[in-house]
Amino acid sequence: MNIAVIGTGYVGLVSGTCFADSGNDVTCVDIDKKKVDQLRDGEIPIYEPGLETLFSRGLREGRLHFTTDMDRAVSNADIVFLCLPTPPGGDGQADLSAVMQVAGELGSLIEDYTVIVNKSTVPVGTGDRVEEAVAENVDRERFDVVSNPEFLREGAAVDDFMYPERVVIGTDSDRAAEIMTTLYEPFVRSGNPIIVMDRRSSELTKYAANAMLATKITFMNEIANICEKVGANVDNIRRGIGTDSRIGKRFLFAGIGYGGSCFPKDVQAIHYTAAQNGYDFKILDSVMKVNESQKISIVKKMEEYYETTDFSGMTFGVWGLSFKPETDDIREAPALYIADELTERGAKLLAYDPEAIGTFKQATSPKVLDNTTFVHDQKAALDNIDALVICTEWNEFRRPTVDNFADEMKQPIIFDGRNLYDLERARKAGITYISVGRPAIN
Numbered sequence: 001m002n003i004a005v006i007g008t009g010y011v012g013l014v015s016g017t018c019f020a021d022s023g024n025d026v027t028c029v030d031i032d033k034k035k036v037d038q039l040r041d042g043e044i045p046i047y048e049p050g051l052e053t054l055f056s057r058g059l060r061e062g063r064l065h066f067t068t069d070m071d072r073a074v075s076n077a078d079i080v081f082l083c084l085p086t087p088p089g090g091d092g093q094a095d096l097s098a099v100m101q102v103a104g105e106l107g108s109l110i111e112d113y114t115v116i117v118n119k120s121t122v123p124v125g126t127g128d129r130v131e132e133a134v135a136e137n138v139d140r141e142r143f144d145v146v147s148n149p150e151f152l153r154e155g156a157a158v159d160d161f162m163y164p165e166r167v168v169i170g171t172d173s174d175r176a177a178e179i180m181t182t183l184y185e186p187f188v189r190s191g192n193p194i195i196v197m198d199r200r201s202s203e204l205t206k207y208a209a210n211a212m213l214a215t216k217i218t219f220m221n222e223i224a225n226i227c228e229k230v231g232a233n234v235d236n237i238r239r240g241i242g243t244d245s246r247i248g249k250r251f252l253f254a255g256i257g258y259g260g261s262c263f264p265k266d267v268q269a270i271h272y273t274a275a276q277n278g279y280d281f282k283i284l285d286s287v288m289k290v291n292e293s294q295k296i297s298i299v300k301k302m303e304e305y306y307e308t309t310d311f312s313g314m315t316f317g318v319w320g321l322s323f324k325p326e327t328d329d330i331r332e333a334p335a336l337y338i339a340d341e342l343t344e345r346g347a348k349l350l351a352y353d354p355e356a357i358g359t360f361k362q363a364t365s366p367k368v369l370d371n372t373t374f375v376h377d378q379k380a381a382l383d384n385i386d387a388l389v390i391c392t393e394w395n396e397f398r399r400p401t402v403d404n405f406a407d408e409m410k411q412p413i414i415f416d417g418r419n420l421y422d423l424e425r426a427r428k429a430g431i432t433y434i435s436v437g438r439p440a441i442n
């Protein structure tokens with residue numbers, strides 16, 4: 001099939017590359033000429049494991065193209081994917097200006113029957129608005145607008161795309177549903193379902209999924225907070241409840257809160273949609289509040305440990321800046337908030353991340369920049385520090401590191417926001433180890 005992908009951000013690039021790899025002819029469009037030139041030259045602007053191999057193959061074999069010329073891409077396409085940014089607007093609702101602008105242009109570019117697919121996360125009813133905008137310039141019979149939310153996780157996006165647990169397609173048109181099903185069949189050979197439903201339900205499915213996952217994490221974070229008060233261990237509780245298949249083992253890891261470009265924005269957006277429609281989505285209000293405080297809970301523990309709110313004269317090592325491992329994305333990363341809070345209290349930082357130092361520097365405050373030394377090796381971040389703060393669970397921070405802290409640190413004190421180490425092992429290693437929802441080792 002001929003596919004046009006409008007927008008070469010994270011979702012567009014991964015989707016376009018993976019569709020090309022499954023034998024389609026894909027043209028990705030972006031208004032940013034510099035980016036398009038880089039992509040044509042084989043340079044990928046994001047870090048995503050596994051993407052480069054498929055991307056290079058698509059370019060080499062001539063199935064993956066990049067252009068700024070939307071007209072050329074759209075006029076040949078059987079399917080046009082809208083993978084445009086929908087950042088939070090001032091009022092908590094997603095800003096649809098990019099989507100609506102492209103929708104306005106599409107009508108005059110379409111030649112034969114075309115399926116227009118919204119892959120961006122958009123509020124319920126956006127499909128209707130896109131349909132109206134397109135129909136201003138072209139006959140209604142010549143297109144259908146479909147909702148097809150993506151469920152990619154950063155760091156695992158290629159695998160999630162190539163082997164999805166489900167594909168959701170929102171349309172009332174049999175013709176569009178058939179084309180979309182044909183497109184996705186190669187990706188669900190193992191028998192996972194392609195679920196066709198009405199467009200509004202599909203749009204809401206995406207928000208419901210992210211809000212449910214954010215709630216699941218937040219629930220466990222609150223259980224962890226209770227654990228700390230009553231002397232229980234959240235790891236045991238996770239195992240104890242996760243084995244119940246109704247609850248499930250995944251997404252039960254307590255920590256310093258969820259971050260990233262999706263959960264915070266989507267929880268806020270569905271909460272707003274509910275309010276707009278006269279419904280107070282109370283549980284999500286709590287989720288947002290708990291997550292805010294969870295992000296800096298580790299700083300509160302440091303205050304308790306040192307019995308002061310003044311960290312002047314102290315230097316803390318920071319391991320991990322990205323919002324999660326295997327990405328350089330620092331959007332809504334707990335590390336941003338923690339760095340602010342620590343430097344606000346007078347501390348200096350020695351920070352390391354395998355991928356995200358560059359993005360962190362761009363996003364953090366001048367105060368943090370002035371008070372942080374960035375190092376390019378995890379051991380260098382242990383040099384002469386008062387304590388180590390772990391913000392992201394990169395694999396390289398895991399064992400056997402715990403055995404060596406006592407040798408490598410002036411004072412082996414670890415505040416771990418991601419529960420990387422086994423408590424018994426930490427005890428044997430002779431370190432002070434304060435983690436989330438588990439007894440402190442002192």
Ligand code: UGA
Nearest residue numbers: 150151152153154217251252253255258259260262323324
């Ligand atoms: C999330 C969803 O998992 C994807 O399905 C969805 O497609 C995507 O948002 C999106 O809407 O585009 P992502 O933001 O890449 O994907 O990251 P996750 O792996 O879901 O992690 C989100 C946050 O939850 C991270 O900050 C992570 O540290 C935290 N988390 C995750 C926990 O604190 N505990 C857990 O058990 C799992």
